[in-house]
Each structure stands twice: as structure tokens, then as C-alpha cells.
Amino acid sequence: MLFQQPFRWIIFTEDVAILNSIKAFVDSNILIPQMINNNGEYNLKQFYKIEDEIYYEHYGIWSVKSGIVDKRTTHVISRRRANLYGKLITSSYVHLNKTSRHHLTDYVDKHVDSIMKVNYLIVNTILDTLNVTKRELFQMTWGYYNIRTKKWSGMVGDMVHNGADIGGTPLFMQIDRLPYLHYTALFTPTKGGFVFRAPQLSAVHNIYTLPFKPLVWLSCLISVLLSTILLHLTSHSANEKSSNASHHKRISDSALSSVAVVCQMDASFRSTVTSSRIIMFFIFLTFSFLYAAYTANIVSLLQSPSKSIKTIQDLFYSKLELGVDEAPYMRHYLPTTDVPFFKKVYEEKLIKPFAGRPDHFMPSDEGIARLRKGMFAFLKEESPMYTAIENTFNEHEKCGLVIVDYIKFSDPYLAVQKNSPYKEILRVKIVKTLEVGIHKRILSRFYTKKPVCVNRLNFQSIGIDDALPAMMLLPYGMVFALIVLALEKISTLKAFDNKICLKI
Numbered sequence: 113m114l115f116q117q118p119f120r121w122i123i124f125t126e127d128v129a130i131l132n133s134i135k136a137f138v139d140s141n142i143l144i145p146q147m148i149n150n151n152g153e154y155n156l157k158q159f160y161k162i163e164d165e166i167y168y169e170h171y172g173i174w175s176v177k178s179g180i181v182d183k184r185t186t187h188v189i190s191r192r193r194a195n196l197y198g199k200l201i202t203s204s205y206v207h208l209n210k211t212s213r214h215h216l217t218d219y220v221d222k223h224v225d226s227i228m229k230v231n232y233l234i235v236n237t238i239l240d241t242l243n244v245t246k247r248e249l250f251q252m253t254w255g256y257y258n259i260r261t262k263k264w265s266g267m268v269g270d271m272v273h274n275g276a277d278i279g280g281t282p283l284f285m286q287i288d289r290l291p292y293l294h295y296t297a298l299f300t301p302t303k304g305g306f307v308f309r310a311p312q313l314s315a316v317h318n319i320y321t322l323p324f325k326p327l328v329w330l331s332c333l334i335s336v337l338l339s340t341i342l343l344h345l346t347s348h349s350a351n352e353k354s355s356n357a358s359h360h361k362r363i364s365d366s367a368l369s370s371v372a373v374v375c376q377m378d379a380s381f382r383s384t385v386t387s388s389r390i391i392m393f394f395i396f397l398t399f400s401f402l403y404a405a406y407t408a409n410i411v412s413l414l415q416s417p418s419k420s421i422k423t424i425q426d427l428f429y430s431k432l433e434l435g436v437d438e439a440p441y442m443r444h445y446l447p448t449t450d451v452p453f454f455k456k457v458y459e460e461k462l463i464k465p466f467a468g469r470p471d472h473f474m475p476s477d478e479g480i481a482r483l484r485k486g487m488f489a490f491l492k493e494e495s496p497m498y499t500a501i502e503n504t505f506n507e508h509e510k511c512g513l514v515i516v517d518y519i520k521f522s523d524p525y526l527a528v529q530k531n532s533p534y535k536e537i538l539r540v541k542i543v544k545t546l547e548v549g550i551h552k553r554i555l556s557r558f559y560t561k562k563p564v565c566v567n568r569l570n571f572q573s574i575g576i577d578d579a580l581p582a583m584m585l586l587p588y589g590m591v592f593a594l595i596v597l598a599l600e601k602i603s604t605l606k607a608f609d610n611k612i613c614l615k616i
Contacts, residue, residue, distance in 0.1 A: 113531060115134060115135055115136050115137070115140045115142060116137060116139055116140060116531065116533060117139045117140075117141065117536065119141070120141045120142075120143075121140075121141065121142040121143065122142075122143045122144075122145070123142060123143070123144050124144075124145060125144070126146075131144075131159060131166060132164075132166070135161070136159060136160045136161050137160065137161060137533030138160055138161075138162065138193050138196070138533045138534060138537060139160075139189065139190070139533045139534070139535070139536050139537070140160050140533075141158070141189060142158060142159060142160070143156060143157075143158055143171060144156070144157055144158070144159060145174065148173075151175070152175055152176045153173060153174070153175040154173065154174045154175070155170075155173060156170075156171035156172045156173065156174055156180070157169060157170055157171050158171050160193065162196055162197055162199050163199065165197070167193075167197075169184070169192060169193075170183055170184075171183065171184060172184065188540070189536070190536040190537040190539070190540045191540060193537065194241065194242060194537060194540075194541075195242070195243050196242050196243055196244045196534075196537075197243060198243065198244065198245050199242075199244050199245065200244070200245045200247055201239055201242070201244040201245070201246060201247070201277050201278065201534070202247040202248075202249060202270075202274075202275060202276045202277050202278070203235055203239070203246065203247070203248055203249070203276060203277065203278040203279075203280040204248075204249040204250070204251060204267045204270035204271060204274075204276040204278070204279055204280060204281075205228050205231075205232060205248065205249070205250050205251070205267070205280040205281050206225075206228055206250075206251050206252070206253060206254050206266065206267050206281040206283075207225050207228050207250055207251075207252070208224075208225055208252065208439055208440070209221075209224045209225055211224070212224055212225040212228060212229065213250060215229075216229055216232050216233075217229075217232075217233065219557065219558075222499055222557075222558050222560075223495075223496035223497070223498075223499030223500045223503070223560070224476075224496070226493075226495060226496045226499070226558045226559065227281060227282060227300050227302065227493070227524070228280070228281045229558060230300060230554055230555060230558045230559070231280055231281055231282060231298070231300060231526060232280060233554050234298065234545055234550065234551060234554055235278060235280045235526070237545065237550060238538065238541040238542065238545065241541060242537065242541070248280075249267075249270050249274070249276055251265075251266040251267045251269075251270060252266070252440070253265060253266035253267070253440045254266050254267050254268065254281070254283045254440065254441060255267045255268025255269050255270075255283075256268070256444065257288055264292065267279050267280075267281060267283070268283070268289060268292065268293065271292070271293060271527070271528075271529045271530075272292050272529075275529075276529065277528060277529050277532055277534060278526070278527075278528050278529075278538065279293070279526065279527040279528070280526070282298070282299065282300045282302075282523075282524035282525050282526050282527075283524050283525070283527060284441075284445075284522070284524050285522060285524075285525065289527075291530070292530050293527040293528070293529070293530055294527060294528050294529070294530055294531075294532065294535055295525040295526070295527050296525060296526045296527065296528060296535075296538060296539050296542050297525070297539060297542055297543055297546065298525060298526040298542040298545070298546070298551070299523040299524065299525050299526075300523060300524055300555070301495075301523055301555070301559070302493060302523050302524055303493070303494045303495075303517075303519075304491060304492065304493050304494065304518065304519035305491065305494060305515045305516055305517045305518050305519065306424070306427055306434065306489040306490065306491050306515065306516045306518055307483065307489065307490055307491075307492070307494070307497055307513060307514070307515045308421075308427075308432055308483065308488060308489035308490070308513075308514055308516075309417075309483065309484075309486050309509070309512050309513060309514075310417035310418055310419065310421070310512040310513075310514050311417065311418050311421075311430075311431070311432065311486065311487055312414075312416070312417060312418065312577075312578065313413050313414075313416045313417065313418045314413070314414060314577060314578040315418065315431065315487065315577055316418040316420055316421075316430065316431070317418070317420075318581050319410065319413040319414065319578070319581075320410065320581050320582060322409070322413055323405070323406045323409030323410060323413065324405075324406065324409075332374075332402065335395075335398060335399075336367075336370050336371065336374060339366075339370045339373070339391065339395045340363065340366045340367045340369075340370045341366075342391050343366040343369055343370065343388065343391060343392075344363050344365075344366040346387045346388035346391060370395065373392070373395045373396055373399055374399050374403075376399070376400070376403055414574060414578055417512040421514060421516065422516070423516060424453065424454065424457060424516055424517070424518055425453065426516075427489060427516050428453075428456070428457055428460075428461065431487065432487050432488060432489045433466070433472075433482075433487065433488050433489070434457075434461050434462060434472055434488075434489050434490075434491070435466075435472050435473075435474050435478075435479045435482060435483075435488060435489070435490045435491065436462055436472055436473045436474070436479075436490075436491040436492075437473070437474075437475075437476050437479060437490070437491060437492035437493070438473040438474060438475060438476075439492075439493075442473070442491070443473065445519065446458050446462065446519075454518065457518075476492060476496070476497075476500065477500075479492065480497065480500045480501065480504060481504075483501075484504065484505055484509060489516070491518055491519070494515065494562075495558075495559040495560055495561075496560075498560040498561065498562055498563060499560040501513070501563055502560055502563055505563070507565075507566060508565075510563040510564070510565055510566075511565035512565070513562065513563065515562075526542065
């Protein structure tokens with residue numbers, strides 16, 4: 113490696129054959145001066161090898177009088193040596209779906225192995241400009257170190273053990289990979305999070321308590337109590353002045369009349385006293401306005417999605433089931449998280465049995481199908497998931513999509529073989545694809561943004577979960593009525609026994 117960058121050499125020799133024994137790769141910087149005449153003028157040239165073939169470059173002329181006369185077209189070696197004259201370059205790619213190898217350039221199933229397809233086009237564009245012979249390897253995983261065999265697997269293994277020059281699928285920067293790979297500037301934006309359809313508000317909260325704020329509910333309760341007391345007092349006044357009126361002798365009668373008014377029912381209260389009628393009128397008027405406001409809010413809330421799930425903590429404690437794409441990097445990174453709550457999510461939610469599976473990892477198609485049904489959050493790379501959603505969801509089903517960040521990592525980068533002589537040439541070409549927009553154009557053709565809601569349904573059918581709190585009032589009321597009936601029977605029997613005892 114003495115003749116690789118960043119070393120610079122000047123070799124004075126008249127025996128050109130010695131150059132055959134020097135390992136001067138494409139990135140070498142070796143200057144050879146050769147005397148032109150006896151006047152002290154020297155022809156300066158550089159040489160490098162591709163395979164065993166020697167190539168020369170004219171550097172310039174040197175003389176005592178003029179010094180160095182630079183004749184190079186550009187000072188950048190990697191730009192001067194961009195033609196590799198058919199050199200065999202091996203690139204390795206990761207595909208998780210076997211059919212992806214047949215759809216690398218036709219944009220079919222863009223959401224399947226999209227990160228591989230994007231970079232396949234970019235890498236091949238770069239290699240075409242270098243005039244090389246291409247050889248391609250495909251692996252099912254990025255590559256991880258095996259402690260038992262002391263070897264790397266997957267794409268990393270191809271670069272370390274099998275002579276691959278380029279890792280054509282970007283991979284994350286890990287400390288254990290740095291001694292074996294060199295990362296370039298070519299990155300692929302990657303984000304991963306739990307995506308789910310925002311559940312209906314009724315699935316998260318009891319919507320029948322939401323239309324009013326606590327202070328309004330308290331005001332309603334106070335109004336009912338006041339109306340009960342006033343009705344009871346005016347009822348006693350009416351009984352004292354009227355010989356045939358016997359209404360509301362008990363406070364419970366007044367309470368039932370107040371509750372009947374709240375529920376917009378016809379109250380059993382009848383009175384000839386003006387004050388009682390005025391009270392009833394204003395009670396009806398007050399609760400008519402409240403009833404209109406309450407029912408209007410209920411209709412709106414029944415059609416509203418919940419916005420309460422904003423963080424991974426909210427998602428963990430919600431009723432939503434969780435699922436994870438069974439990609440190798442998911443299985444590798446999720447167990448290694450050092451964030452305490454993320455670790456809790458993994459241990460308590462993701463590795464437990466689910467739907468006949470040993471854990472919550474599942475194929476992407478199944479996860480997207482469950483996501484469409486609702487009450488399910490799926491963890492996958494965002495862009496491929498959005499593409500699948502665009503292709504399979506109805507327009508109104510794209511509304512209310514929410515994402516909660518879970519995986520936090522830097523973008524993956526393209527890697528080349530460690531100490532590769534083509535490292536600098538590839539780096540320059542990669543930067544050029546970024547500058548001229550090739551990278552951005554290819555990304556835009558594969559990567560999909562979050563679907564836009566353009567056709568939200570105004571009304572949706574109400575399910576049993578939505579109406580369950582209201583329906584449960586009937587059995588609760590029946591149980592309460594039976595309890596009251598039992599208490600009344602017990603009270604009546606005691607009163608009857610007391611009368612018998614007094615007579616005896």
C-alpha cells in the first residue's frame with residue numbers, strides 16, 4: 113500500500129522494466145523523469161496500472177531554466193483516470209425479495225426493495241461512465257460478523273472475503289464495520305416509524321363525556337340540584353293552597369321531574385302555582401339549549417379521528433396492536449436499542465406471540481393489510497410503505513394516517529472495499545451525481561411521500577364500539593332500579609312489622 117494515496121513518489125530510473133514490479137494502482141501518484149537531451153531537459157510522466165496493463169500520462173517538462181512546465185489537463189488524478197478500460201468491477205447488492213432481481217430497472221413493484229433498486233441505477237450509471245466490465249452479486253442480508261466463524265456474512269462478506277469492490281445497497285454506519293469498509297458520500301434518505309390509521313375518537317375515549325368540559329358538567333349538576341329544591345319547595349306551597357294537589361310530596365319526585373326535563377321527557381309535575389310553572393319553563397328552556405349543543409357535538413365526535421396518539425408512549429398504552437416488518441435489519445437493530453422505553457416496547461409488545469406467530473414480525477403485505485383494517489400500527493421503512501398504501505388503500509382510507517417515530521438512525525451510505533484504489537474515483541463520480549441531480553431524480557421516481565387526503569368521507573357507519581357506552585345505560589339502569597326496588601321492599605316490610613308491633 114506504499115504506492116496508494118496519499119503517498120507521492122519520484123522514481124529515477126532508465127530501466128522501464130522495473131515498473132512491472134511496482135504495484136501502482138489507479139490512485140497512485142508516481143512521477144518518472146526521463147532525460148530528453150543533454151541540455152538538462154526532462155520529460156515528466158506518470159504511470160499507473162489496471163490489472164497488469166501499464167498506462168502513462170504526460171505530466172510536463174522540467175529544465176533548469178524554466179522549471180516545471182505543467183502539461184496536465186487537470187490536476188485531479190481521479191478525473192484524469194476516469195476511463196478504466198474495461199476493468200472488471202464487482203458490485204454486491206441486498207435484495208429481500210427474490211423477484212426484485214427481475215425488476216431492477218423497469219419500475220415494477222417500486223416499493224419492494226426500493227433502496228436496492230434506487231442505488232442499483234445510481235451505481236450502474238457511475239460504472240457506465242467509468243467504462244468498466246460489471247459483475248454483480250446478490251445477497252439476502254447486509255452482513256453481520258459471526259463470532260464463531262470469524263467471518264462476515266451478506267454484502268459486507270462479499271466486500272471483505274469475495275473481492276466485491278462496491279456495496280451497491282447502502283448500509284448503516286457501525287463501529288464494527290469501519291475497519292473493513294469505506295463509506296462514501298452517497299446516502300439514501302431512510303426513516304422508520306409506526307404508521308397507523310388514527311382510530312375513531314370513540315375507540316379511545318368515551319365520547320359521551322367529551323361534548324362538555326368539566327366545568328359545564330358541574331354547572332349542569334348544580335342546575336339539576338337547584339331545580340329539584342325549588343320544585344320541591346313550590347310543590348309544598350301548592351299543596352298547602354290547593355285541596356286537590358298532591359304532587360311532589362317527596363324530594364325524589366322533584367328530582368325525577370328535573371331529570372325528565374334534562375332528558376327532554378314530559379315531566380309528571382303538574383302545578384297551578386305560577387312560581388312552579390315559571391321554574392319548569394326556565395328549566396325546559398335551559399336544558400333545551402344544552403341538549404342541542406350536546407347532540408350536535410356527539411354527531412361531530414362520532415366522525416372524528418383521535419389525535420391523542422402522538423408519541424411512542426401513547427401508542428404503547430393504546431388499544432392498537434403493533435407489527436414489524438420482518439426485514440433483517442429490523443431484527444438486528446430493535447433488540448440492540450439502548451433507549452429504555454423503546455426497549456420496553458420491544459420486550460413487552462413485539463416479541464410476544466401474535467396471530468399464530470412467535471412474535472409481531474410479519475411480511476410487509478400482511479402488515480399493510482392489517483394497517484388498512486385499522487387499530488393496527490406497522491413499523492416499516494416509510495417510503496415503501498407509503499407506496500403500498502397508495503396502491504392498495506381507497507382514497508378515504510388514506511386520510512388520518514399518523515406516524516410515530518421509533519427507529520432513530522442516520523441515513524445509510526454506500527460503501528466500498530477498504531483501501532480500494534477506486535475509492536477516490538467513485539467518490540468524485542458520486543458527488544457529481546448529487547450535484548447534477550441524477551440522485552434526486554432517481555429517488556423521486558422510487559420514493560413516495562405520505563399520501564394526501566383528497567376524498568374524506570363526510571359520514572361513516574357507527575359500530576357497536578361507538579354506541580356501547582350509551583347502550584350500557586339500559587342494563588345499568590335496570591340493575592339500579594332492581595336495587596331500589598329491593599330497598600323499597602325492605603323498607604315496606606320493616607314499616608309493616610313496626611305497625612304490627614305497635615298494635616300488639
